[in-house]
Amino acid sequence: MTSDKEKNTIFPIDGIMISSVEAEIRKKNELDLSLVSISEGSTVSGVFTTSKTRSPVIDISEKNILSYTPKYLIINSGNANAGLGKIGKKDVNEYCEYLSKRTNTGINEICPFSTGVIGERISVKNIKDKIPFLIDALDKNSWENFSKSIMTTDTFNKIVSKKINISNTDIFITGVAKGSGMIMPNMATMLSFVATNLNINKEDLDKILTNINKNTYNAISVDGDMSTNDSSILIATGKSNLNYIDCDNKDKDIFITSLQNIYKELSMKIVKDGEGATKIISIHIKKAKSNEYAKEIGMSIANSPLVKTAFFAEDPNWGRILAAIGNSKVDDKKLENFDLFIGDQLILKDGEISNDYDESKAKSIMMQDNVEIIVNINNGSEEFTVLTTDLSHKYIEINASYRS
Amino acid sequence: MTSDKEKNTIFPIDGIMISSVEAEIRKKNELDLSLVSISEGSTVSGVFTTSKTRSPVIDISEKNILSYTPKYLIINSGNANAGLGKIGKKDVNEYCEYLSKRTNTGINEICPFSTGVIGERISVKNIKDKIPFLIDALDKNSWENFSKSIMTTDTFNKIVSKKINISNTDIFITGVAKGSGMIMPNMATMLSFVATNLNINKEDLDKILTNINKNTYNAISVDGDMSTNDSSILIATGKSNLNYIDCDNKDKDIFITSLQNIYKELSMKIVKDGEGATKIISIHIKKAKSNEYAKEIGMSIANSPLVKTAFFAEDPNWGRILAAIGNSKVDDKKLENFDLFIGDQLILKDGEISNDYDESKAKSIMMQDNVEIIVNINNGSEEFTVLTTDLSHKYIEINASYRS
Numbered sequence: 090m091t092s093d094k095e096k097n098t099i100f101p102i103d104g105i106m107i108s109s110v111e112a113e114i115r116k117k118n119e120l121d122l123s124l125v126s127i128s129e130g131s132t133v134s135g136v137f138t139t140s141k142t143r144s145p146v147i148d149i150s151e152k153n154i155l156s157y158t159p160k161y162l163i164i165n166s167g168n169a170n171a172g173l174g175k176i177g178k179k180d181v182n183e184y185c186e187y188l189s190k191r192t193n194t195g196i197n198e199i200c201p202f203s204t205g206v207i208g209e210r211i212s213v214k215n216i217k218d219k220i221p222f223l224i225d226a227l228d229k230n231s232w233e234n235f236s237k238s239i240m241t242t243d244t245f246n247k248i249v250s251k252k253i254n255i256s257n258t259d260i261f262i263t264g265v266a267k268g269s270g271m272i273m274p275n276m277a278t279m280l281s282f283v284a285t286n287l288n289i290n291k292e293d294l295d296k297i298l299t300n301i302n303k304n305t306y307n308a309i310s311v312d313g314d315m316s317t318n319d320s321s322i323l324i325a326t327g328k329s330n331l332n333y334i335d336c337d338n339k340d341k342d343i344f345i346t347s348l349q350n351i352y353k354e355l356s357m358k359i360v361k362d363g364e365g366a367t368k369i370i371s372i373h374i375k376k377a378k379s380n381e382y383a384k385e386i387g388m389s390i391a392n393s394p395l396v397k398t399a400f401f402a403e404d405p406n407w408g409r410i411l412a413a414i415g416n417s418k419v420d421d422k423k424l425e426n427f428d429l430f431i432g433d434q435l436i437l438k439d440g441e442i443s444n445d446y447d448e449s450k451a452k453s454i455m456m457q458d459n460v461e462i463i464v465n466i467n468n469g470s471e472e473f474t475v476l477t478t479d480l481s482h483k484y485i486e487i488n489a490s491y492r493s
Numbered sequence: 494m495t496s497d498k499e500k501n502t503i504f505p506i507d508g509i510m511i512s513s514v515e516a517e518i519r520k521k522n523e524l525d526l527s528l529v530s531i532s533e534g535s536t537v538s539g540v541f542t543t544s545k546t547r548s549p550v551i552d553i554s555e556k557n558i559l560s561y562t563p564k565y566l567i568i569n570s571g572n573a574n575a576g577l578g579k580i581g582k583k584d585v586n587e588y589c590e591y592l593s594k595r596t597n598t599g600i601n602e603i604c605p606f607s608t609g610v611i612g613e614r615i616s617v618k619n620i621k622d623k624i625p626f627l628i629d630a631l632d633k634n635s636w637e638n639f640s641k642s643i644m645t646t647d648t649f650n651k652i653v654s655k656k657i658n659i660s661n662t663d664i665f666i667t668g669v670a671k672g673s674g675m676i677m678p679n680m681a682t683m684l685s686f687v688a689t690n691l692n693i694n695k696e697d698l699d700k701i702l703t704n705i706n707k708n709t710y711n712a713i714s715v716d717g718d719m720s721t722n723d724s725s726i727l728i729a730t731g732k733s734n735l736n737y738i739d740c741d742n743k744d745k746d747i748f749i750t751s752l753q754n755i756y757k758e759l760s761m762k763i764v765k766d767g768e769g770a771t772k773i774i775s776i777h778i779k780k781a782k783s784n785e786y787a788k789e790i791g792m793s794i795a796n797s798p799l800v801k802t803a804f805f806a807e808d809p810n811w812g813r814i815l816a817a818i819g820n821s822k823v824d825d826k827k828l829e830n831f832d833l834f835i836g837d838q839l840i841l842k843d844g845e846i847s848n849d850y851d852e853s854k855a856k857s858i859m860m861q862d863n864v865e866i867i868v869n870i871n872n873g874s875e876e877f878t879v880l881t882t883d884l885s886h887k888y889i890e891i892n893a894s895y896r897s
Contacts, residue, residue: 140816140819140820141818141819141820141821141823141825141826141827141828142815142816142818142819142827142828142829143819169812171812171815171816172811172812172815172841172846173845173846174829174841174843174844174845174846175845176845176846206812207810207811207812207813207815207816208810208811208812208815208840208846316816317812317815317816317819394798398889401889406612407576407611407612408573408575408576408610408611408612409611411546411575411576411611411612411721412544412546412575412611412720412721414545414546415544415545415546415547415721416544416545417545419545421545422545423545423546424545424546425546425578436612437576437578439578440578441577441578441579441580442576442577442578442580442612480889481889482886482889485802485805485884485885485886485889486886
């Protein structure tokens, strides 16, 4: 049993030190720059945006995580350093080189991350000025400030921490994330940093991260856009001396499930913070040919502006869900024999309207903060769940004013 | 020269007779049901929604246009007759059979079209009750009422008519369309009926319609959804006795250009009526590898809610355009060397920010009712233009209340 106190504890991860500072990259009096140091012997994995106009910081971090082992991560909010051509590359290289010299670390062991406005030059001077302070201030208990320093349009900071015991060893997992707008299939405007003190080799760590991302960050959708800077980083410091590869299957399962729950909770926080969202919609696509097939249909529903406005209006206008299913890019010519539920209200059974369907009951289900849609495609046994939000007036307000 | 009077004239098309009536399919005191009769010897082509949950009316009309020559079109608004399984098919068959008997026409020569709410049964009785009146009321001067009878969330009726002279023969083209919300790539919630008195064989007519659709209806995007009922129908009655196949290339060009202009004007009216739109955005993708490649990038920009809200805010936040370009599903790993213009303001040249870029000028361009974005991809010589609108508060209002 986890005590209430432990539930809210942010556990430090042995091997990880963090510091955060106000660098005035965009706004004053807000933390916007963090440094993370990673101890010798750690392994680090990353999953990155597939945007074709991604920031040069992503190119650098992806390369360094692939071929080297990062010793420092430097993360800023307020400016994405994207859309700037050669000058953007020059700017990030300049402060990475400075950090490399000040810490006596190879330039390939430094990974930069940025989030914020696109198309404006980042202040290299502000970052360099704060690097000496950040190095001095490194501390193992700074996860909370780290989570605050990466916020942009987020309305709350996102942090999750867990302690588990396997093979008589305390294993800790702590993670932070940022994201609210532009959340969709491939992780848009999202940063996530998760660490554990378990020892995991690079090959296993890569597999674990890729699998978990697929069912968590890549399964959330707020508005259908993908950003230039999305990154999801997983670090295993190995400081516990317990090795993942030596664990029995039961212990492996406990660890993977706990890690997956960290990612699920962070995903849920991001969806809850969806710009202007008034409710969370869980779309369960079941009895489908394949996992990918179910995901395509789920995403088609989740990204339909007409479905999202109907949910905002709390109107069980299921015709829009049907139209979105029809709009999906699956390989069938027709989709006719599916079942459709809103909550526990069966609307369509094998494509026919159910005699028991009660629209007033469906309406009261839609008035809740969490609404479930279930679609049984009835052509297989695979499933996929997508989380999304409604589309409200507030979304327009926030996004019509983000820059100013 | 076309006289001012001729500009606003709706020319009847010899061989086409139309009647419209209030059938109370959804609302009272509004035209919502039309009958179109097509004379012997005409050819008819159709392009239809690729939705996987399309209405049975589309299945019937597509089959009949492919294998027979329609004599009657029966078109209703207010109810899409979609999402109803077997009962929806039974309903449409029932009133088509009745029309077939009353007009002594083969059942395969009747094409039904529907638009409106999904998931509610259509009143077969109301339609059948009005069929005798519609048959009696057929008239060649009823195009205007026809255009009104197909409206749903449209705020104005859409009709365009032109007269041209080729080979000393008067050729007329008249068309109506409906559509405002859900307009996107493959023609969502859109009906279009265009007719000419030129004689065109079925093979040529099919080619002409497919080509024109590709660059007009399939190049407009309002909100990224596609509907269950979209149809675009082109009729050539041949009553002029002039045969398209006998025209010289110059005359063929004049006809095709005039027909294309009819479709462009109808498209523009649909985009202008985009739900809650405050401005029209023309996205020109140029110097691209291929036409399809340019379209993919243009659609990625046009369907980005973040780009659309920035246009509503009149904020030249070009980073969102860059992110949407990066988000497109083209086969390059990187897109870096493109030029980006808002109106005549060059922002990026070969991927680098232009020294001459003046944000205040870009802002004043964005405050206009019609805004152009130009992207030179710089990897070929093909181009594609996409029309779209901004995303406003009004969009949420309209779509949160459409059913009630």
